[in-house]
Amino acid sequence: MSRNHVTTTVNGDEREFLCSPGQTLLDALRDELGMTGSKEGCGSGDCGACTVVLDGEMVCSCLVLASEAQGRRVETIEGIAEGSQLHPVQQKFLENAALQCGFCTPGFIVASKALLDKNPNPTETEVRYWLAGNLCRCTGYDKIVRAVMDAAAELRQERTAA
């Protein structure tokens, strides 16, 4: 089977991989690049555990072909923290106990950061609708929503201080 050669930027680093024409970006991240932080919960775009940001747009990486990443910028859960410095969304998920099993967490964190990058002051309803494409079976969403609202408040404070 012929394989496509793809050059793409992942979390700021130029990366290359070979993929089959039907392979998803999620599979390429996990199997070709060994980045298993993005999870497959459904493979059909229903659960959001594989959420990444592609050229600034939040997508389910299981619905994107790996070849489509050619020449584009991909941001994954592995790139959210800066070194050992957690992003406020990550820190607030920990402080609010917003994860139980933690399997959906990478998708929620990527999606939540994408929201706060666009909307620094979301209402609870805006948070709930933005995250409606991410399934969590453990928490009932309460603590997740609180974590995102807390992170938004902290980021606004940081911006004011800066």
Added chain:
Amino acid sequence: MNAPEPKDAFKVVGTRPIRPDGVEKVTGKAIFGTDYKAANMLHGAIVRSPHPHARIKSIDTSKAEAVPGVKAVITGADFPSLEDIIVRMGESSGSTVDISTNIMAKDTAYYDGHAVAAIAAVTRQAALEAARLVEVDYEILPHVIEMCDAFAADATKIKAAINTVGLGEGEQGRPNASLKFTSAKGVAAAAMANAVHVVSGHYSLKPVHQGYIEPHAAVAAWKADGKLDVWCSSQGQFDVRGLTASVLHLEIGNVRVMPLEIGGGFGGKTTIYLEPVAALLSKKSGQPVRVAMTREEVFRATGPAPGGEIDVKLGADADGKLVSAEIEFQYSSGAFGGGDAWAGVMHSVNHYAIEDYKVTGWNVLCNMPKHAAYRAPGAPQINFAVESAMNDLADKIGIDPIELRLKSAVKPGDPSMMGSKFGEIGLIECLEAAKAHPHYSAPLGKNQARGFACGTWMNYGGPSTASVSLADDGSVLVTEGNPDIGGSRASMALMAAETLGVPYEKVNVTIADTSSIGYSMVTGGSRTTYATGIAVIEAAKAVINILRERAAKMWETDVANIEWIDGSAVCTDADNAGKSFTLAQIAAKAGATGGPIAFENGVNPLQHLPGYGAHICDVEVDKETGNVSVVRYTVVQDVGRAIHPAYVEGQMQGGAVQGIGWALNEAYIYNKDGRLDNAGFLDYRIPVASDMPMIDTVMVEKPNPGHPYGVKGVGEVPIVPPLAAVGTAVSRAVGKPMRSLPISPDKVYAALNGG
């Protein structure tokens, strides 16, 4: 056992520190079941029956084997014979014959999605292509799925070997019933005839899936020496080991299971599906093999929880005190014996003191996967019927629903349905707290209504092992055998830190593989913080005694002269009175005082107590579309004592939302050909963030005297009351009883429009 210490004496128990595994999980580094890879690993694929019931006449694997890259193909014939399966006592007492048959069909496929063959190949693509080329010659047999078909007296019998057990003198079984079980006290019929107020109703529920987001996956390596290594996520590596060893006829010690992080289980990962398949593919190919399910496979071949048909009749005296209950129900169990009817009976009216009752449950086979445990297995279904009827009774008598329940609620010292006496249970405290909560008396908006329900789960204890060891810098290492499914590492660290008198941050918690520590039962049954917690606390206490002995040696005095206070050994003898060594100072001298300081401890505690919850739900009904929104929800629960309150709240919130999904959205939908029509998260709709309000929680703390810190199990209770709380709220909003779950918009629309 010691009485629980007073709460204000705690230093770290009851605080909310960040969980030890948290950073790994928010940065995507934690390795879950679906993430593990072994060197030179092959990829598996499973061939599944498209028929709900079919005899397998023959399987031709020659075309599949010819696909380039295919290294092994197995069918049911490759499994050790069922006749020879070793039924092991103690570990994993489930029926391994049924588990083996459910994992891979032998001569008959019993449901849509039943595995019939498996492939291992160098790539997943090659394995999938080969799977498509396996030719199975089926003789299609009649199937039964809906309860009305499965339980009929003249139903097609789907398994010749099944007979109804538990029948009394002269009682008739049913073709597909594997159990009829009755719990009775007094004379229910006579008491019902004397009741002043009587309500009755028929309630229906469909099977629902546990809905964990992580699909099942397992890697197995069958080694040259005949030993087997398995890497998988589960609710208990030891029971994976025991079941896998049974199905494959291996000695338990020759199977080693490495626990990976688990992406949700809710009971559904207390059994096995893939491990023996991966093992046999590995044995045949000589390479490690990974087998993983797609989401569609998860829905078609794992879980679900039973659907049920339930008849309830409750009788009360003039004052509203319950005087009789007559209940009969059927639960589905999939195409295998066993099932949840026993637990359904035992959780039916176990929260009420009733002098006369008769409760009968049936387990009924149907052409679905072998049903699996789901959070408080068997309890939510029966509670939906009983608590809905209680609300009808309150309406009929014209009293407040909580007042009605207070007249019959069980209290410490009352007899349970099980035959034992209740200990320090907290149902009445929960009812009082719910009644006092502002939510219960808040005004309702247009098209809104309120429902209330309470419920119980017995909880469990059972076998657990933990060890506590010290490094020479004073680091504390806790090793245990229970997968962390919702923050239990944090709870274990808190209990160890509290006992030893050291900071939480000093404690490291490792969840060990099956060859690295003694047996622990699954993380399930709401047992881990209780039972494994006791193992950790007792191991820590044993380490304190070792530390006291070592300190005594260092002061050249008797151990009786050493007290352990706030993480230090304090000397009380005349020569060194008041002097102290910290834990770290003693650990540093371990080599000079007798060697490494460590203690491993196995326990089997059963002084767990049942948990109780009281839920208040407000819904708003869209009269144009029939859509139901939950607009406010409050969970009150007796939690004994919350070790890490944030994760206790999380259990209460998560359980409630699963119950709300069960009430409003979730159901297995089979078509007339017996195939599952909604095997994906688009069509099997679990609640999403925009469906839910904040879930308010009230933790009632009535400590369990059978645990040093007062722990009661908290994980399962919160899924029990929501079905009736939601159902009653919707019934009141539409003005008609809604007794069939899920209460989907079409049903609400029909009820609103005279349907």
Added chain:
Amino acid sequence: MEADCLVRVIVMPPFDREFFGGTDRFEIAAKTLFGVVNQLNELGPGFADLADVRAAFAVDGEVQPDWSVPLGDAKEVVVMQKVAGG
């Protein structure tokens, strides 16, 4: 050695029908729960094999996980099914 204790044994469903032909009350003299289980096994062959997996025992209303604890002057032992969980 302590004397045997005469206890009323109540066998809860499903064990009464499964092992004892529907009889659910017995008078048994034993020192510990081990003795109770052994004698129940004579009345209902096969019971002992399944007892440690499926049964729990309440002595005078309190669940007793340790079968070796002397029954002392206990009056009643209830044989119950263990609960499984999710």
